[in-house]
Amino acid sequence: MALDAWWGPVLGGVLGLLFGSFLNVVIYRLPKMMERQWAAERAALAWDTPNHGEAPPAAAQEVFNLMTPRSRCPSCGHAVRWYENVPILSYLFLRGRCSACKTRISIRYPLVEAVTGAVFFFCLQRWGISAAGMAWCGFCAALIALTCIDWDTTLLPDDITLPLLWAGLLASAMQWIAVPLYASVVGAAAGYLSLWLVYWGFKCATGKEGMGYGDFKLFAALGAWFGWQALVPIILLSSVIGAVIGIVLKLLSALREGGYIPFGPFLAGAGFTALVFGPQAILDAVLQFVGL
Template identity: 55%
Template sequence: MQSFIVTLQQMPAIYYALALLFGLCIGSFLNVVIHRLPKMLERAWQYEARSVLALESGEAEEPYNLAVPRSACPSCGHRIRWFENLPVVSYLFLRGRCSACGASIGGRYPLVELLTAALTVAVALSVPPSLAALLWMAFVWALVALTFIDLDTQLLPDQITLPLLWLGLLLHISPSSGLSLDQAVIGAAAGYGSLWLVFHAFRLLTGKEGMGYGDFKLFAVFGAWFGWQALPLIILLSSVVGAIAGLLMMLLLGRDRQIPIAFGPYLCGAALVYLFWGEQLVQGYLAWAMG
């Protein structure tokens, strides 16, 4: 393993090419996660509810997870063959349509694949070949999945956020991470606690819930990965972008302001901005404030 890392360090072009290809493949897998994980959670909740209420489970359900059943066209049920499932390439070759019935394939599939690949390469350009680079890649992959799941369902599944929280804390066991474990633990607590306080203050003042508990956990993740010092900038960026997006949706799309808007995508977007440009933003602000 060490020799492979040394080879990548000596031949960065191979490192970037592998990051691109690996990112495309992971993006294809994330499409499955985005589509299936919420349904898997719903099935689990229904099963638990029936168990608590002592209801008959009815007919036995077919296995449904990230591996089973095989991907198929939702219109005709055509099983997707391996050469029809190549990231981006298959979409272009099929011209965005099912090979069996001609039904349109959503453009979000290649979008997720390209976005994941671009973020993976961005991490590779920022972090030399190492275990830390792989962990940061896993971080951005998780944010892609959380963003689109939250947009679709307004859920931020614990199955992603909690492992990501622990992974962030484990990252900083190493002295070379640039952040002490103490700072990471304080960051996780500050991230969760700050939004928890905002949530309950808002509920006391308005009688409404302004965000979900998943947002607390996600903000704790960012505290664990970046430290508590990053949290003010991340929440500021996410709030500004979220407010602008909300206004645009109301003005241009006529969206009812009473309809809740997922906050997770804005938190994820702000965290990615901080990951790649956080230091420059902080330095620019300090230079402006002191000048």
């Protein structure tokens, strides 16, 4: 590649680092925002008042969203200064510790930034600065956020999965991605219904819930982005990897209470693999792995 052709991917990588910093905020705050909303809804439902059904007074709470308040140390409340929030470099400069209380900062913060920068670089290197390149960057960012949130909380927020689904259909309709609209729509429907049927089959057979509704929506979104033909390779790869990691965690006695692991990260990992290598390569690799 000529030197002047590298500036686009490099610029994308830098923007990815910055966007990765924002994804760290989303990963940390979005589940807490959801919990606050649920708590407010429960309080409203439980409100018992003689005031003829008047709504309960709103609880006085600090404004908490993706923009407010400023980022701060969860241990001591130290407000993060701008120069302490430079992707990767600030973590290295601070030696992975809060500048005020010296509490260790999770290595995941710079890792999320680095991975986001890498996938943005990859997308713009493959598709250039184009609608397709921007679309796939957004796709990757959503999967990174969903992976971390689901691993931490076993939640796949509708605020991310549903826009990801509609974005895939829109990208197909606008011909930003090489998936015909028919294949995208059928992929979304089949992705949702297939896991929905598995969920209810498992629940009827065992009385337990084997997965959450967020998994249906994420698989539907992957069907929208890759088409219905990619669903079998994606679910096979995610299932095989999930089973292997589950066995390893069980052997290490590292499973969570209840003995479960979230499925969303493995679906997202299969989505990344499909993006890089293509669904057919996934299918061939899985069949070779299981000896077929």
